[in-house]
Amino acid sequence: MQEIHDIDETTTANDGDELDPREAARLLAQTEREAKRQFNLSPPWITAVMGAVILVGYVALWLSTRGQHPYSGPSAGAVVLVYVGVAISIAVAAKVYQRATVGVRGPSVRQAQLEGVAILISYLGSPVIQGAMKHYRASHAIVYGVIPAAAPLIIVGTTVLGIAASKADWPQFGAALTVVIGGVVALFVGPSGAWLAAGIGLFIAVAGYAAATGKRLGHS
């Protein structure tokens, strides 16, 4: 460790000869728990907050479109509310990611960045399909209701499903599968109901993931 020889070494290291096995076991469990908390990219509390934000946003979209005949799309207020919620969620997630990965380098960090890019690119599939639908003069209910509610869930959910399967991350796999199912249900419940189905699907997925990761961290 040539490179750190120049730092003050006057402090003597306690070898801990008196460390009792029970104390060692307690210290080991406590350190593992703390380390997992330090490096966790999706703490349960932030996942739970995101679930609440998603539910509020999608319920607002559903309420603003409920009973529309013919369907004209969500109100500007509901759309703004969703965009603000998404922006706050992204900012908080970015901050948590930055704090968790500071000082960490290696394959897992690069993989997480690539996964982020893959998810972002897959999300772009939704507006592309929406644009194509508009191009072929599909109804307002399809272009501004069913597709924007269901397509992101199916496309992004499938992408995350693949990522989770490749890592054998079963809580993430279950959450992604729930998102895909929510998207599929949203396709068949009408333009207004699609928002509610999507919101419920996302909320169940996110809340379930928060509970599973919280349990995993608590048991480690």
Place this chain on the structure above:
Amino acid sequence: MKQASTGTDSLDPVIHAPARLRIVATLAALPDGDTLSFTRLQDILDLTPGNLITHLRKLEDAGYLTSETIGNGRASRTSIALTHQGRVALDAYTGALRALLGGL
């Protein structure tokens, strides 16, 4: 020797010290192949630089971790990673600890 009286002979003496146990357990929480900066490790463990260096050197001498420094002077960055041997040693230590506690 108190160690003998508490039956800790089966525990790897390189790991069986509070600071080194915490260092190894913290590095083991990272996925295989990832490195952690010296400063982040120091922040997490709340150890003085001198104390941390002494323990890191003992672990490195045992082959349980590797360190690499990039750059010079203030701009240098030291990265530390647990080796495969270090992970195996921690697993063996955990197993020995379980056996010991099960027998107590």
